[in-house]
Amino acid sequence: MGTFENQVVLDGDLSLESFEKVVLGGYSVALGKPVYPRVEASYAFLEKFRQHRVIYGINTGFGPMAQYRISDDELQALQYNIIRSHATGCGKPLEPEYVRAAMLCRLQVLSRGRSGVHIEALKALQDFINSGFTPYVPRHGSVGASGDLVQMAHIALALLGEGELLSEGRRIPMASVSGSIPLYRYIHIREGLAMVNGTSVMCGIGLVTLLRAKRLFNWALAASALINEVAGSYSDFLSPALFEARGGSGQAAVAARLRALLEGSGCLRDRAAELFNAPSDGHFTHKVQPYYSLRCVPQVLGPVWHTIELVEEALVGELNSVSDNPLVCPELNNVVHGGNFHGDAVSLAMDQLKMVMVRVAMLAERQLNYLMHDRINGILPPFVNLGKLGVNYGLQAAQFTATSTTAECQTLGYPMYLHSIPNNNDNQDIVSMGTNSALLCAQVVENATEVMSVLHMALAQAVDALGVEERLSPTTREVYQSVRREFPKVVEDRALYLDLEWIKAYMQEHEPGR
Incomplete structure (x- = not known):
């Protein structure tokens, strides 16, 4: 993989950073020179090898229909039919960035040269990505076992000029814009199956969600x-x-990052200076050990960070693998049939990420409660209210939003990986539900960002209530100031829903303090 002048070139493994540039950064994508010979060689081998042989999805039906041999004069219709018949999604459309991510994941799979597709299919997919148009893809339909057949069929349908586009929330027939996009006009021997088979949608959603989860973790x-x-x-x-003494599961790394964030702080206390000599009355006015949501942050967030690293390894590995079936293997003089389309690895990874992001929301909610509850913190006005108590209410009602959203996260946290419903005449008798897992994880990350937004609103209020801005560390002072630019101080009550939207959007687009 290479990057040249706002363009990512596919010529090997694709990094998470390059993925982000194309999907979220507006970079174009191009096929590298090594892609052409291996894709063309794979196609040429399959074209020759299929003669007088039975190969799944080339001259057989699909799924349980594989028991039916397809005549030579119907081979092309077979490839069109899998796309048209499987475009059966329902529900709200996938967000444009998820669709763009899925298309990039599929292009990366095909560029590996194991799918036996014509090079023109890759060029058309590349051009569609670069056009900026987004196929209309409903979010419901995938069971994640033969991959994301339904959602990928909607993408492939648009690539053929037969589907719809999504533009600013509106559905537009492809026929009305087909002259503006280089389309794939002619399916050869395998492009129908190769376009829909595999984990590209769940992987694409997962990678976008991972990027957002990493940013949320920094907040x-x-x-x-x-x-x-x-x-x-x-x-x-x-x-x-x-x-x-106990440095496993990311705890030492989180503690090191916190020490760096707090470098130069004038707010933290030195235990040796204050507590080695007990006060004369035997009563400490300052809490000897803070609540767990403050003191145990490395122990709580350490496993979260460790899990994020494991999920990144799994998803980037999936991005750079061939989730297709069957695989064209000229070096073996064979076409190998198996199940690389199965999404269990992605499903499990997304459930792991989802669970730890629920934990992030839970920690944020408990930290928020500490700030809100004057009898617990003992130093702040109730609900960090900077106005007149009883007349003004501070962030009292904003806590309701954070609490209810955290509760929703906890309910969504149940692992989708454990749901398998046999279907497809029991051909797909154990399935991954990986796309459902990825979508639920994405919802949890968005919810947790809302909870984190309320927490940072409260932290800004608390800093002002105590007048400690100048005593903060240089890094946390920048974080405080960046939040304050989006969220002016609340003294007199005002509707806060716009403030919350602004901070949420800021957190989704920026690292802390930037």
Whole structure:
């Protein structure tokens, strides 16, 4: 893979950074020179090898219909029919970035030269990605076992000029714009099956969601650093000695990042200076050990970060694998039949990511409650209310939003990986539901971002209530200031839903403090 002048060139493994550039950054994509000979060689081999042999999906029906041999004069109709017959999705359309991601994932699969497709199919898919148009793809339909057949069929249908586009929320018939897009005019021997078979939709959604989850995690770290400054925590909860004794599952890495965020803070306390000598009355006014949602951040977020790393490894691996069936293997002089289209690996990864993102929302909700509850924190006005108590209400009602959204996350957190319903005449007798898993994970990440937005609103209020902006670390001060640019101080009550929308959008598009 290479990147040249706002263009990503596919010529090997595709990195997460390059994926992001194309899907979210507006970069174009191009096929690298090594792609052409291997794709053309794969097509030429399949064209010759299929003569007088039975090959699934080339001269047989699909799924349970594979028991039927297809005559030579119906081979092309077979490929068109799998696209047309499987465009049966329902529900709200997938977001444009998910569709663009799915198309890029499918192009990467085909570029590996194991699918036996004509090079013109790749060129058409490349041109469609670069056109900026988005096929209309309903979100319901995939069971994630022969891959994302239904959603990919909607993409393939548009590639043939027969489907619809989604533009600013409106569905537009392809026929009305087909002159503006280079389409795939002629299916050869395998392009129908190769376009719909595999994990490209679940993988694409998963990778976009992973990018958003990583950014949300950085906001969670920033919030956790800030809240310990607001609380005046003792600094030894991040002592390297703790994580030398128990440093697994990402805990040491999270503690190190928190120490970096808090470098130069004037808010944290030195336990040795304050607590080695007990007060004369035997009563400590400052809490000796903070609540777990403050003190145990490395222990809570460490496994989250560890899981994110594992999920990234799984999804990037899937992006660069061939999730197709059967595979064309000229070096074996054979076409190998198997199940690389099965989405269990992606389904499990997305459920793992979903569960730890629920945990991020839960931690944020508990940290928010600490700030809101004056009898718990002992230093802030109720609901970080900077107005007149009883007349003004601060962020009291914003907490309702965070609490209800966290509860929804907890319900959505049940693993989709454990749902398998046999279908397709029991040919697909155990399925992954990987696309459902990816979509639910995406919803949890969005929900958790809303909870995190309320938390950062409250943190900004708390910093102002205590007047500690200048004592924050240089890094957390930048985070506070960036939030304040989107969210002016609340003294007199005002409707806060627009503030929440602005902060949420800011968090989705920016790293903390940037």
